[in-house]
Amino acid sequence: MxxxxxxxxxxxxxxxxxxxxxxxxxxxxxxxxxxxxxxxxxxxxxxxxxxxxxxxxxxxxxxxxxxxxxxxxxxxxxxxxxxxxxxxxxxxxxxxxxxxxxxxxxxxxxxxxxxxxxxxxxxxxxxxxxxxxxxxxxxxxxxxLVSLLLINRFVLQRIWSPFYSTLGMMKAFNIAQKEEIKPQVTKIDEFNELNDSANAMATRVRKDYRELKSFTDNASHEMMTPLAIINSKLDSLLQTGTFSVAQGSIIEDIYTAIGKLIKLNQSLLLLAKIENNLISDVQNIDMQQLVGDKVLQFQELFEKDGLTLNQELQPFEVKMSKYLADILLNNLFANAIRHNHSGGNIDIILQAGSLTISNTGKSEELDNQLFERFSKSASSEGTGLGLAISKQICALYGFIISYQFQENRHRFLIRF
Amino acid sequence: MKILVIEDEESLRESIVSYLKGEGNICEVASTYWNAMEKINLYSYDCILLDLTLPGGDGLKILSEVKKLNKQEGVLIISARHSLDDKLSGLEMGADDYLVKPFHLSELKARIMAVIRRKNFSGSNLMSFNEINIDLLAMEVRIKEKLITLTKKEYDLLIYFISNQGKVITKNAIAEHLWGDEIDVSDDFDFIYTHIKNLRKKLVEAGAKDYIRSMYGVGYKLENV
Incomplete structure (x- = not known):
């Protein structure tokens, strides 16, 4: 009420x-x-x-x-x-x-x-x-009674209108955007106080968020240099002499761990960049061509696990960053392969306005946290950021990505 | 080949230099903006490795200086800035390639070789290792004049190996080179084995020696036998 x-x-x-x-x-x-x-x-x-x-x-x-x-x-x-x-x-x-x-x-x-x-x-x-x-x-x-009703309806409505306008702006408040809350000017002290508090809170929240974000960003950046050094030192180490297979296996494990750390860092940086809308190479992308190219690029990986691929690609163009389009498709393809069982299959259907990738899989239906950061199935070796990035990319361009589990198939649908 | 490594991080610089040195390659280093500017103005190189974040100034200014001096050096940007804008502006300003840190040294070497080849041989572009001869323009591989057919991946792999001859290349680096570093799909790179096996088979069947060896289970090496 x-x-x-x-x-x-x-x-x-x-x-x-x-x-x-x-x-x-x-x-x-x-x-x-x-x-x-x-x-x-x-x-x-x-x-x-x-x-x-x-x-x-x-x-x-x-x-x-x-x-x-x-x-x-x-x-x-x-x-x-x-x-x-x-x-x-x-x-x-x-x-x-x-x-x-x-x-x-x-x-x-x-x-x-x-x-x-x-x-x-x-x-x-x-x-x-x-x-x-x-x-x-x-x-x-x-x-x-009638005049009371009328006063309540019209006068109260007018008196409360600054409140509703402030409320509307608070609802529309987006932490990542820079727009200020610009409240309606009012002579009512309570509402002025409310507006001031809302503004102060928005400023504080934005500041905290910015600091946190730049912290993540800087931390990821700073970590890249030591990672680059470790990586290059490992490469150098390998050239220095002969190693036993046991030593080789240790070195390989280090490489794998470093590789994961690098991947994780890159994903975090990418997420920050997408959130800040810093990726600007928006262009018309021929999805039919791009998906076709990706299929070729992933060819050996499909073959490795004996996966069969069924593709139906219709001509379709979409306006987005080529870089992000690549990443989006890479993530979805990689998931379809990574979470498949050997001898399984993958369907890729591109229609005007939508892309569906569905695959057979090892596990049961994924829980509804799957688009959250660092949410991944117990058996997954990935960073847990792939789908979060995919979702962020879709959100950036207003696409809708959804997941369904039907007839023992994992199905990802993007509506452009 | 004379290569200038402009990189402020000492450990990384050392690794790069020690990997690139040898086989007649000479490496010079610069660790600051002014140091780099000085060397560029005084000497000539085949290739310049350019880090963008340097004490004293922006690496992109060094690039524009190189272009202003009308020098023929190939410039390969190595930067931790995984920024598309940097990449685009770097390439627009005339850099020949862009490699994001962290990278594998084998990848760096392969890129440097490619940059130098593109600079030095406008026209016919040949690469060889003993009896293996590659025409990079026609994308043809000959073993003692005998043409062999390779898949695209096998061809890329062969060039990668020859660019890094005598060095151990990890499976990880090979996978990234062949499939791109954005493809993070496999946690074991054993599937690379098939490609290498096929390449070796084709080379040996055509009469070449078996130069590629597996190294400690970590990677592979192409070297004279």
Missing amino acids: KLAQRYNRANLITSFIILTITGVIYYIAIHFILTGKLDKDLVIEEKEIEAYVNNYGKLPSPGDFLHQKVTYQKNTSGKIIERNFFYDDFYNESEKENEPGRSLITSVDLNGQNYQVTISKSRVESEDLIQLIFMITLAVTILL
């Missing part, structure tokens, strides 16, 4: 409850006041009747004025009549309809005879008044 929505809801519910309670109290109070006034009128009338009886020794004529009626009745039952106010209907002669009324039953003694006196008054005016007050209250309530 959005903050504004939540606030809105609380606001509306509270306003509604308070207004309802106020309305009820208002209604009761007014009702009470008006009834009190009616009763007072009834009492005045009662006093007038009593005074009339005392002065003239007879009952006043039963009156039926507008909104007021007086009736007399002899009390024959001998019971004492209790003085009592009550609500009843009032028949309006002129309008010929029943109206709500208020009556007072009392008694007067005249010449030893007890009379029951009923004085009734119409309540219609006070009811009308209450109704009017009720309508006004209702109208005010509705008006208030």
Whole structure:
């Protein structure tokens, strides 16, 4: 739930409850006041009747004025009549309809005879008044609620818009890109604070990232020189004299380890370079030709493991760096060979817009970490960076690389 | 052949020099930018090995100096900068080849030989080792005038061996030379054995001596027997 929505809801519910309670109290109070006034009128009338009886020794004529009626009745039952106010209907002669009324039953003694006196008054005016007050209250309530809604919708939306713009920029924040977070200017302190913090964080994160990256870059660079020296010294060592086969095997192991270290370093440097978009030789590449050339280049390696190759290559051009295209294909081909079993096969299908390389393999389906750095199967002798590099290359040009395991085949698909 | 090695890393420079020396090759060294500039202006070489990161200045400036002096030296850039831009600008400025560190000395030697051949023999381009004669333009191999047919890989391998005659070449270096260093597919290079076996067989059958020997299981060597 959005903050504004939540606030809105609380606001509306509270306003509604308070207004309802106020309305009820208002209604009761007014009702009470008006009834009190009616009763007072009834009492005045009662006093007038009593005074009339005392002065003239007879009952006043039963009156039926507008909104007021007086009736007399002899009390024959001998019971004492209790003085009592009550609500009843009032028949309006002129309008010929029943109206709500208020009556007072009392008694007067005249010449030893007890009379029951009923004085009734119409309540219609006070009811009308209450109704009017009720309508006004209702109208005010509705008006208030509607204006609250509108304020929440439009004003709050405007007030919060800097927040959403900052949020949008934080979502779009890319650590590798240099764009600053440029927040909307606002007079609201909280949002200004948020913007400042977001910017400070972005700057700090970028700085840390840059430092880390340049650290990796420099470390890899610095390692290359000693590696070059070890490599050349080994080459020199081999020329110095005769070695036994046992010594030769040790030297070979050193070569292999150095080779791996060099490969790893080169891969890390390459990754950094792709991330920094430092590879600029973008050109139109005839994929049909390039894939065909790669197949020839890998020919001996296919043959070595007795792999059969099935290729279907249709003409297709793609715009990318030739250098990276080479590396991308090398990695995918090498994987298809490396993780195959002898006598297996490889399918290479190039269509307009997609390249599929699928191969039989030793292992089960690869886990979904396969495009992560240094993720590799236990039996793999590679650096664990090949697919990470492939993915990075694809990301650089907006290609999509995906993996599937179907019918015991590993299948890599690139959509250009 | 006279070769100038411009490289600031002493250990590496020593290895290169000791590998290249002999067989009538003379190596001179320069370890700084100004040292290199001085030698280039004073002497002539067949080939210059140029490191790009030098104390005192950028190696690419040395390259432009060589070109400005209108010298005929072949220039081979050796650099740790595995940067495509450097490679392109180096080649655009007239370098003959570009080799990224770390490299195998045998690869370096083969590249130097190729650069020198291209510089020295415009026209017919012949290479020979005893009775083995290679016409590099026609890509033909003859044993005492008898033409033999080699595959592309066997042909490359033979030239690689002759360029590095008398030196032990590792299987690793051979694989990188033949398949390129970006191809990292095999962890044992035994499949190279087949190619070398076939090459030896073809040479011996055509009447050449068997010059190629396996060395301690690490690599191979072509030498006079």
